[in-house]
Amino acid sequence: MTDRLLDATHDPALQSWVPSANEPGTDFPIQNLPYGAFRRVGRDEPLRIGVAIGDQVLDLKLAAAQAGWPADVQPLLAPLAAGDLNALMAQGAPARRQLRAALSQALRAGSPQQAALAGALVPQSEAAMAVPCRIGDYTDFYTGIHHATAVGKLFRPDNPLLPNYKWVPIGYHGRVSSIGVSGQRFRRPTGQTAGPEGTPLFGPVKRLDYELELGVFVGAGNAQGEPMTMAQAEDEWFGMVLLNDWSARDLQAWEYQPLGPFLSKSFATTISPWIVTQEALAPFRRPFTRPEGDPAPLPYLDSATNSERGALGLTIEVWLQTPAMAQPERLSCGNAADAYWTVAQMLTHHSSNGCNLQPGDLLGSGTLSGPNPDQAGSLLELTQGGKQAITLSSGETRTFLQDGDTVILKAYAEAPGARRVGFGECRGTVLG
Amino acid sequence: MTDRLLDATHDPALQSWVPSANEPGTDFPIQNLPYGAFRRVGRDEPLRIGVAIGDQVLDLKLAAAQAGWPADVQPLLAPLAAGDLNALMAQGAPARRQLRAALSQALRAGSPQQAALAGALVPQSEAAMAVPCRIGDYTDFYTGIHHATAVGKLFRPDNPLLPNYKWVPIGYHGRVSSIGVSGQRFRRPTGQTAGPEGTPLFGPVKRLDYELELGVFVGAGNAQGEPMTMAQAEDEWFGMVLLNDWSARDLQAWEYQPLGPFLSKSFATTISPWIVTQEALAPFRRPFTRPEGDPAPLPYLDSATNSERGALGLTIEVWLQTPAMAQPERLSCGNAADAYWTVAQMLTHHSSNGCNLQPGDLLGSGTLSGPNPDQAGSLLELTQGGKQAITLSSGETRTFLQDGDTVILKAYAEAPGARRVGFGECRGTVLG
Structure with a gap:
């Protein structure tokens, strides 16, 4: 194909x-x-x-x-x-x-x-x-529908997936200055969280989480006022890295209305150091399909090429190493092909209003969770919003990350008739 | 003082x-x-x-x-x-x-x-x-409480001002690549808007608006993981420009949940060319007070200096010139001192989670509307969400911007015993 x-x-x-x-x-x-x-x-x-x-x-x-x-x-x-x-x-x-x-x-x-x-x-x-290049702008998308649904349930139990989700590749602007490369170590952030009787608290966050994402680097991009077509977008991404969109859930819940996540994300973002080019990933492209009954993408986000090979078969894993563990332990294993929107759709939508994408701009996929519980790309999902702690092989438990914890993201692609390729590691550590 | x-x-x-x-x-x-x-x-x-x-x-x-x-x-x-x-x-x-x-x-x-x-x-x-410097990151705040209330009424009639507003200097990341200097001309953006029977429309936006803001350039900034105090933040802003945060209201209404504005803003942002330093603005600093009954800022956002001179007395104006007009006409006149949060509070809050601010980073104030109708900093407010057209001196009417319209922002400061200083113009034109 x-x-x-x-x-x-x-x-x-x-x-x-x-x-x-x-x-x-x-x-x-x-x-x-x-x-x-x-x-x-x-x-x-x-x-x-x-x-x-x-x-x-x-x-x-x-x-x-x-x-x-x-x-x-x-x-x-x-x-x-x-x-x-x-x-x-x-x-x-x-x-x-x-x-x-x-x-x-x-x-x-x-x-x-x-x-x-x-x-x-x-x-x-x-x-x-x-960090492999100058990143002019960083945008984070929300292409993981299983993540969007699971998180939506926690924030909006009655209305988990908003009416725009299946039409709009939802995204928001992220912070460039705090992006670091694998090995990044950062202090647990402080901030405002909801408090008793309406008065918020200020202090170290309690619900610190990771998010398993892929990061896409833009190639030549587009001029301002000249949106990309899907065909152009197919060529206009350079390659991919792993991306950990560290998230402070308690900050996020208090701050995110009405303009979206801000300080809950901007303290640190970690990427893997090696940009795997789209050419290296070519053998692992797959047909992009949507569940029966879901709407087809609007014409500007649709193309035969996207349907034939818009998805990417890529195994994605999260590993955790606490200070008490000799070896990291795998927390989840999913597949990038579960994303609801493709890379070409992300680029095309992003430029559809005339916004100029530039060489080296970074686009996050959003958390890539699969349909099964052990494919969840964040602790928020694995612990059902912190209500159900997970037990580790060391006998420790976690709802959210503790000081000293190291999170390691990994990804690799395999397909019949192709040599396996991998991404290396995206490793980051929470300091006290 | x-x-x-x-x-x-x-x-x-x-x-x-x-x-x-x-x-x-x-x-x-x-x-x-x-x-x-x-x-x-x-x-x-x-x-x-x-x-x-x-x-x-x-x-x-x-x-x-x-x-x-x-x-x-x-x-x-x-x-x-x-x-x-x-x-x-x-x-x-x-x-x-x-x-x-x-x-x-x-x-x-x-x-x-x-x-x-x-x-x-x-x-x-x-x-x-x-554009006067390399802008690493651009953040847009929401410090205009009269704007937040008026717009909140349109999006959430029952709940205009959210519970976090008086505690959190709300902000979100903006797009750097499409920032241009006064004289910027941009094509009317296209995009998705809500449509009949749940299927969205795609085409040129119909509700194109301006937003009157000030832009603050960061000075030396802070290292990652080392938040600024209010005292540091007082020194850590370099100066100000006018900023037009062009907004497509129909895109915004459809896309903004749950992660905030994205394509409704990222097609263009215009700033005035001259950065007026904080030293030049010193004679126009004023006491920062809050309405009776409002909560005091949390301690990390409070300081005696901020109370004594956190606000800035600066007259801010919006002018419109349509192709049919010989001269531009003033649409509104407000004052920057009506902002609910000060510049030092914006910087301090932004860095409070450890996010590093860098020299040349740009912080928008958010739309600065005053309490009176003729002090509204956007057409959304002046026309009550597009329901009440305004009539111009040319006899034309406007609910939102039409192709060929030029919006001009101006600002100047006057105070007893001080020489008047101004910002020059921030001018931008919508192309068809």
Whole structure:
């Protein structure tokens, strides 16, 4: 079904001359080739752009200086060598595909570039990752219908799913300044919560939660006043990361009317460091369907391509490690294909009023919960609004997060005839 | 009451060697000295930072190259000469005051720098203004209680002012990419609106409105996880502009539940080009009081300074020019002192959860309507939700904006013993 999206870079038989990229469990085989920004540990240097391959990073500053790249790829490498991933994003889909093909050639077993590039590898253990690009704006959507329904029940028992949900890809603007990369550690926020006799309380929040999301980075984007079509939007997303939309539920309940969540979210947002490109995800695209009886999307949000392969089959997991645990424990396992709206629909809707999306803008999916209780992407859902504590393997219980807790998001995609690709980790820790 | 904020730069008798700065009606006397970014008309050059003085701009790239500046001011001028206003913002209040004093000395009548700086003046008519700095995040507040009440009545007749309003300075994240400077022209947005029998419509919006706001630029800001106190916040705002938060009311009504306004706002936001510093506004600070019977702010949002001079006496006006009018007509005239929350409260609340505010971040006040009908800061209020058209001097009527309409916001401050200062214009036009 997605044949025209697939090319030689997706061949599951491809092997790399980087041995760790060929191990079965790696998130970063040669079929993946995600981009990230890093500094070598212990060095005070400008950020560099790299490509993850096995347990290594191909340092594009070092790699671009080597001979052997096709002449038409050198101009694409130049801004990356200078640390600017937004420049590649701005070039759009053809450039992205061209560079992917060149990187695949360069890193595959038997490549004539092997000798030159061996010195451009940095072990991932020696790379301190950073937010991968300049994020101009961050928008968070609400595409997880099972999450929207479950949370709606808690906030509005009589009216869980609002009348606009199946028509509008609901979204809101988020905070850019507090976005951090995996490894982020943040203090438990303080704030106002509803109090007795109408007078609110102020202090450390009590209902601190995570939200399992995917983050989509925008590619070339659109000019102000010129909305994207669904066909344009298909090409206009660069790639994806995991995203933890940390949420203080007690702040949220008190502050969110009438203008939406604000301080309940803006204290921290954590993303995984490697942007898995839409090309790497092509083998995992699936038909996008809606439950029998649900309305079809309005024409501006509909296309044959979206129906044929708008959804993405991607296993998404939440793990928790408390200070008392030796190893993290998995709390939930769902699938991104359960989202009610596709990436192309998010971009198209976002630009439909003429709003300009720019290279490097970040769009969150909203919490991706599945239909089953063990597929819930937040503690709010797993504990039924904090009413039913979960018991961990350590014997501890949790309704919401405690100080010292570390939440780890993971994602990977598998499909028949395709090499498994993964996202690495999105890890964050609550400090006291 | 504000004596310790006042110094020699506020002396109403000060005159400039730039003659137009001494005219009674000017927005930009030597007591103002606002910052903006510009290019000389017809030149393809990087943005420059300038200071408005009368009908001229002191070009800081040219000015910094001249002799005569105090040695401790030269390091402050250097980034400005390179076009970087955020660098000055990041330096905080002492640097801001130091540079203001130096500019006041340099531009006053009899200054020994006059001869050197005369060549650094650019007529404002030859300066194409731009957004004055890099805006990392834009947050819009809701501090106009008369607006919140009037709009609340339209959306929730039984419950206009929600229980959190008098406790929480309500705010939400806004869109940075579509912020433009005075002169912005944008296409009427398209989008989803509620339709018959539950199926929404998609097309050009019908209820396009303006919102009269002030925009506050953040100074040095705060580190993530380290909230500001009210005392810190007093110093941590750089200055103000006018802000038109264009709003599509029909989109807003359909999309805003449960996560707040999104596409109803993000198509365009217009600001005035000159940032009037908090120092220039010092003579117009007023006691901040609340109506009898209203709760006192929670302690984290309260301070003696805020009570003594948290409010700002600033006349704010909306003017409309339709294509049929020879001259614009004033639609409303209010005062910024009617806001229910002060600037320091906005900053303190915003950072109270640990959210980091950064130099150049923009905070909108929310629509500033007064208690009287002719002080309403939006058409939604002036026309009672579009039910009562207003009649213009041209004989035309309006419920909401029509294609070709230009909205002009103006603001100025006057007080006994102070020289009047103004903001210039914030002008924007709806295209078909």
